Amino acid sequence: MMRTRPLKVALLGCGVVGSEVARIMTTHADDLTARIGAPVELAGIAVRRPDKVRAGVPAELVTTDATALVKRGDIDVVIEVIGGIEPARSLITTAFEHGASVVSANKALVAADGAALHAAAEANGADLYYEAAVAGAIPLVRPLRESLAGDKVNRVLGIVNGTTNFILDKMDSTGSGYSEALDEATALGYAEADPTADVEGFDAAAKAAILAGIAFHTRVTIDDVHREGLTEVTAADIASAKRMGCTVKLLAICERAADGGSVTARVHPAMIPLTHPLASVREAYNAVFVEADAAGQLMFYGPGAGGSPTASAVLGDLVAVCRNKLAGATGPGESAYTALPVSPMGEVVTRYHISLDVADKPGVLAQVATVFAEHGVSIDTVRQQGKDGEASLVVVTHRAADAALSSTVGALRELDTVRGVASIMRVEGE
Ligand SMILES: NC(=O)C1=CN([C@@H]2O[C@H](COP(=O)(O)OP(=O)(O)OC[C@H]3O[C@@H](n4cnc5c(N)ncnc54)[C@H](O)[C@@H]3O)[C@@H](O)[C@H]2O)C=CC1
Numbered sequence: 001m002m003r004t005r006p007l008k009v010a011l012l013g014c015g016v017v018g019s020e021v022a023r024i025m026t027t028h029a030d031d032l033t034a035r036i037g038a039p040v041e042l043a044g045i046a047v048r049r050p051d052k053v054r055a056g057v058p059a060e061l062v063t064t065d066a067t068a069l070v071k072r073g074d075i076d077v078v079i080e081v082i083g084g085i086e087p088a089r090s091l092i093t094t095a096f097e098h099g100a101s102v103v104s105a106n107k108a109l110v111a112a113d114g115a116a117l118h119a120a121a122e123a124n125g126a127d128l129y130y131e132a133a134v135a136g137a138i139p140l141v142r143p144l145r146e147s148l149a150g151d152k153v154n155r156v157l158g159i160v161n162g163t164t165n166f167i168l169d170k171m172d173s174t175g176s177g178y179s180e181a182l183d184e185a186t187a188l189g190y191a192e193a194d195p196t197a198d199v200e201g202f203d204a205a206a207k208a209a210i211l212a213g214i215a216f217h218t219r220v221t222i223d224d225v226h227r228e229g230l231t232e233v234t235a236a237d238i239a240s241a242k243r244m245g246c247t248v249k250l251l252a253i254c255e256r257a258a259d260g261g262s263v264t265a266r267v268h269p270a271m272i273p274l275t276h277p278l279a280s281v282r283e284a285y286n287a288v289f290v291e292a293d294a295a296g297q298l299m300f301y302g303p304g305a306g307g308s309p310t311a312s313a314v315l316g317d318l319v320a321v322c323r324n325k326l327a328g329a330t331g332p333g334e335s336a337y338t339a340l341p342v343s344p345m346g347e348v349v350t351r352y353h354i355s356l357d358v359a360d361k362p363g364v365l366a367q368v369a370t371v372f373a374e375h376g377v378s379i380d381t382v383r384q385q386g387k388d389g390e391a392s393l394v395v396v397t398h399r400a401a402d403a404a405l406s407s408t409v410g411a412l413r414e415l416d417t418v419r420g421v422a423s424i425m426r427v428e429g430e
């Protein structure tokens, strides 16, 4: 039976995502009501700049006092789309204390402090949902938490940052410069308020932490995630990848160790073969593979950033928590019962593409090969190009531990015949 008293929603933040949430709540009000079983009313919108003109946003709902809004006592659901750690964390905690459930898109906060937030939600009989925090519109948090709850997930691998994928795609396909591509991603609403979070891999690392935690039923924070951003990728790396029939993508990879006793989580640029499905992920799209014991390999694909796609995920969560409220229930909370340790990057095993500048004289190749052998790193292919007494040597390895590869590179740098290590990139997806 339809309830006539509306569920009241407070929206915190009315930027790229918040303005789309407000728009869809208004334009789809009747459908939302029918799906939830009660009307939902936008009861207040906290903003930082009240004078800004916001089309379709009723002026009488706007306030600059977010704290007073979440403390009102009549708010059923708080939607937090401010971003950052504070004041978002305090506002969410206060919302729980005042009886509201929370929907958030804030991966930075969930990856830093998810356990405490889940505990605060549980202590107050409230929900904390954040589908929008990982891979925008793509349903990924809920499938991992609910649909795959009966399976054992061993690996989550994919592209989870739209901005960096957009930049790499533009650089690769149109020859666009890095700054130009970043400016375009920012103008389209894909980048974080501080785009350093995107290009240095913090945003993807936050998402990797959230994914690993949910997938492996353990606690992983952003500090546990090995992170390398895009800023180290050179045009030479991209050209080298092309020569190998590969492309460069910023990947997030979360793995359960073969013995099941630990997990790893990492974010870094990697070469992947052009034949791999991830190679054809364009613009700000994201794609994530999930490998589970019984299910096998699943692929999730779709828009990973942007106001409207992200608002879709927020609205999906809004419907879910409203339904829970009406049922007098809460959805699944944190499930971190395995308490698995997160192993350091040195224990990760993968393949590597190493580009060396060497002297072009007899015996260099043998010297380099010896260093690899001495560190237990097996070589798959070597390509040498020489010119005017100098040569470039491109070595692709078989699978080796990251620590072994680091020691190999350290020893290579000591060789007189090695003038420099031009690039080191991991090779994934083979
Ligand atoms: N833009 C995107 O594609 C996606 C964004 N997200 C997340 O959604 C959240 C919001 O992102 P955007 O909308 O892109 O950012 P934005 O910067 O466009 O919007 C945030 C808004 O919050 C306002 N704000 C800041 N402090 C405030 C306060 N104390 N009280 C009231 N308003 C305040 C700002 O003035 C701004 O308008 C972030 O957590 C972001 O990581 C998640 C997925 C995709």
Ligand SMILES: N[C@@H](CC=O)C(=O)O
Binding pocket: 133, 134, 135, 136, 160, 161, 162, 163, 164, 190, 191, 192, 198, 203, 304, 305, 306
């Ligand atoms: N800045 C993020 C937004 C969505 O999470 C991205 O580019 O992916």
Ligand code: NA
Binding pocket: 131, 132, 133, 134, 135, 136, 137, 138, 139, 140, 141, 313
């Ligand atoms: Na999502």
